[in-house]
Amino acid sequence: MNEIIALLQNHRSIRKFTGDPVSEAQLSAILAAAQAASTSSNMQAYSVIGVTDAELKKQLAVLAGNQAYVSECPLFLVWCADLHRYEKAVRLHADTPVTGNAENFIVATVDAALAAQNAAVAAESLGLGVVYIGGLRNNPAEVSRLLGLPQLVYPVFGMCIGMPDQEPLHRPRLPREAVYHENRYTDNSDAILAYDETIREYMKERTLGKVDTTWSKEMAAKALRPREHMKSFLRMQGFEID
Amino acid sequence: MNEIIALLQNHRSIRKFTGDPVSEAQLSAILAAAQAASTSSNMQAYSVIGVTDAELKKQLAVLAGNQAYVSECPLFLVWCADLHRYEKAVRLHADTPVTGNAENFIVATVDAALAAQNAAVAAESLGLGVVYIGGLRNNPAEVSRLLGLPQLVYPVFGMCIGMPDQEPLHRPRLPREAVYHENRYTDNSDAILAYDETIREYMKERTLGKVDTTWSKEMAAKALRPREHMKSFLRMQGFEID
Incomplete structure (x- = not known):
């Protein structure tokens, strides 16, 4: 390296x-x-x-x-x-x-x-x-x-x-096999569950035990707050993307 | 550096x-x-x-x-x-x-x-x-x-x-003032004309005098070959972007 x-x-x-x-x-x-x-x-x-x-x-x-x-x-x-x-x-x-x-x-x-x-x-x-x-x-x-x-x-x-x-602290990432695929996309659901535990440990350490969450929980929370306005903003700005 | x-x-x-x-x-x-x-x-x-x-x-x-x-x-x-x-x-x-x-x-x-x-x-x-x-x-x-x-x-x-x-060869880029703006966007048209000459010289050197073109000519040529299918492809792939 x-x-x-x-x-x-x-x-x-x-x-x-x-x-x-x-x-x-x-x-x-x-x-x-x-x-x-x-x-x-x-x-x-x-x-x-x-x-x-x-x-x-x-x-x-x-x-x-x-x-x-x-x-x-x-x-x-x-x-x-x-x-x-x-x-x-x-x-x-x-x-x-x-x-x-x-x-x-x-x-x-x-x-x-x-x-x-x-x-x-x-x-x-x-x-x-x-x-x-x-x-x-x-x-x-x-x-x-x-x-x-x-x-x-x-x-x-x-x-x-x-x-x-x-x-x-360094925030741990998804395991390599979740994002890297050889020659063909592979649907790796186990990686999400394994990573959920990794993030749970990381968040506990980062918050001194105060926050108990997982990656998928964070992603779900994020999905509930969408930036719905982006479409109309982009159209207003001249980007006819559709 | x-x-x-x-x-x-x-x-x-x-x-x-x-x-x-x-x-x-x-x-x-x-x-x-x-x-x-x-x-x-x-x-x-x-x-x-x-x-x-x-x-x-x-x-x-x-x-x-x-x-x-x-x-x-x-x-x-x-x-x-x-x-x-x-x-x-x-x-x-x-x-x-x-x-x-x-x-x-x-x-x-x-x-x-x-x-x-x-x-x-x-x-x-x-x-x-x-x-x-x-x-x-x-x-x-x-x-x-x-x-x-x-x-x-x-x-x-x-x-x-x-x-x-x-x-x-290194392909020269737009002058810095064309892409970098201080505190507010500035419309820098002169930069395009100056860069056109830079690219003309570069292309002459790269093609041993065979190609006489400019950046704006290349951009216009590119605009005439749009990838129109991207919209419908993205929709087919599940991306409802609009």
Whole structure:
């Protein structure tokens, strides 16, 4: 195992940061790493908004479900799927629609994710900590308005970056055989039950015995709080995915 | 700049491989890195099919638009968005639908992408080369049938992995100011025109003067070949995204 794989395997989400800023040199290295990620047919169908304005971070923290670390981190990145730039490029030569099919929605969402993950790895290699903020999708229309996102751009997730001021436990993952399949998908139900026990032990340890839950219970609880508004938000933002 | 950021910035897609296999130890390290990536609320809503069977790789290569390297690479990974496992976990406790909104479609697609990018970085750190294969979405229904994907699982993209047998040029990316915005989205049209010239020079060099094109021309050409079938495929596969 090399140093890079050790870093990747050592990832933990950081939600508490020292006051230290992220320097321009660090940001530069992080963005260059993000831009070097693979992108579908070189479309580069993503944008990233770097939020450093204190008032704006506070508003985003509230919109993300009162996640204080969004305002406490020195740099908050909002990773956006962006077909707006692609459309502008296309329109220089053709009057073809760029949306109206799920395909370009997938491309832009994946492009944003690949670039973001490279940024996360680059940040961690610099000793910084990160946490992804899916909570931006609680109020995506308001987030889009605050950041001035045009049609065909949507915020996929946010990312707090800063110097870690905590050392969280590693959260165990599903057993490898649950996610990896050789040559053909195999339906591995036993893995869920085994993992339920793993998570029960982990949560007990993390909460000093206060929380008794399992993975499947957490997943069921999550399913009862769906973000139903995403469909209509995406349509409003110009993404005709269906 | 450290070794990890250098590796990230040095990424190039590899489409020609030596005959060397990917060892079980390498695969193990790659998968552990993938599983350590961030995942929305620990849903881990992805699966990966490792294709080593020669006949199956050949069939996938054809379905991906006759991309020979899909059958020539020793290991072909198919990264899937997977809400099937999540649904099974939820159903142990509640009768809540897990699809019917775009949100879980996004979560599963992003989870697959983050895990895949960690796998790509891990593979490259081991001296292996990778290329993402979006071409799997040319014939996603047939790919799903061959791999036995159940409802609520779809192939987002493939990934060839193997020892590189080529040293491609670096493809220049959009200028940083085209993708990075400070506190607010800025519409940077000049960046497209500047990048058009960058890509013209790059393509001339790469094709020894034979190809004269620009980024926006490539994007327009791509827009004229949409994958219109994705919508109906996703609906067939159980993803009611709209």
